[in-house]
Amino acid sequence: MARMIGPVCRLCRREGAKLYLKGDRCYASEKCAFDRRPYPPGQHGKGRIKVSEYAKRLREKQKVRRVYGILEAQFRRYFAEAAGRKGVTGENLLQILESRLDNVVYRMGLAVTRADARQLVRHNHIRVNGRRVNIPSYSVRPGSTVALCAKSAEIPRVQKAMEAAKSRDRAPWIEMAPDGRSGVYKAAPARSELEAIQPVEIDEQLVVEFYSR
DSSP states (O other): OOOOOSOTHHHHHHHTSOOOOSGGGGGOTTTOHHHHOOSOSSTTTTSOOOOOHHHHHHHHHHHHHHHTTOOHHHHHHHHHHHHHSSSOHHHHHHHHHHTBHHHHHHHTTSOSSHHHHHHHHHTTOEEETTEEOOOTTOBOOTTEEEEEOTGGGGOHHHHHHHHHHTTSOOOTTEEEOTTSSEEEEOSOOOHHHHHHHOSSOOOHHHHHHHHTO
16 A cells, blocks of 8 residues: 655645644644744745645645545545535535544544554554454444454553543544543534634635646
8 A cells, every 4th residue: 555654744844734744743843844944845945936726726635635644546536426425525525534434533532643543443453333444444434333442442652642632622523432442423524513623724625626627
């Protein structure tokens, strides 16, 4: 499976916004590369570049894709699926992305980043409705129960993530159990619910315009 193995802080600098790809490090300004160098990487990063309308749409599409950690071909398929559904295409796209298993695990607070959540899924630490599922792109249906395996709760990285999640806003569309190890995906999130907890500002309409050109 293809994946990004380079320095992810360059992605934040390239998109001109914090994408929160490294968890707690992104909240510490003295360690965050974007806070220290808020301009695109490369020798021409500080230069003035006129941004066209096409470039704005492209950068927004790239930002959304990188926030959720998805490759271009798969992201395009998600857009085609969203366009075929009833309702607003941009909101449909975000709901599809939020229903991915790795994203649900991240929203539950079992991982500090979506990359960590993806690894938990791939390594068979997650159950959906009592069955092990190791496919990060698995689409979680409303009413499904997503749970962390009992022994997996002893992993230090998972314990750290669960502790950090206590001080942050939880996703209201996921009903967590008292022990914080499992939750029920109640329904696809509304756009207003995403705005309340999403640290990265997303303009999904620009993504729709990019693919509709």
